[in-house]
Amino acid sequence: AQECAALAARYSVPAVRALRYAATAAPWGPGGWRVKGVVTAALTQVCVVTLEPVDTDFAEPFERFFAPKARLDEAAGLLDPEGEETVEALGEAIDLGEIAAEAAALAIDPYPRKPEAAFDGVLTGPPGVAPLTDEAARPFAGLATLKGKARDR
Secondary structure (H helix, E strand, O other), X not given: OHHHHHHHHHHOOOEEEXXXXXXXXXXXXXXXXXXXXXXXXXXXXXXXXXXXEEEEEEEEEEEEEEEOHHHHHHHHOOOOOOXXXXXXXXXXXXXXXXXXXXXXXXXXXXXXXXOOOOOOOOOOOOOOOOOOOXXXXXXXXXXXXXXHHHHHO
């Protein structure tokens, strides 16, 4: 529960109900490691339309490559130059939990919506004053009419 609360704060969401991962680390390249796995999460987010809580679930695969600092260039040559993968410097340890947490962060929907949420536009104006319409919000719309009249002369 404490870890979920910390992740919720990290992800700026109301709640992380669950986060699990399965990963393997295998030797790769010149003294490096390949970490491959899947992270699954159940979150509560805020709907961008209604501002009500919305539950979201996802499963996101991840793959990361690590190599000793002295061999980063050599290891990078093993990856597809057109691909998205990069090689990271290998430290004293590989934190699989942190890798899974980062993969989950990248998979979170930045604009969650309730399925029935509908956006009908925005009406603006101070309290007690009629809201601005689209036409009134275009201060230079009348110039097109004046331009047409000037051409007719």
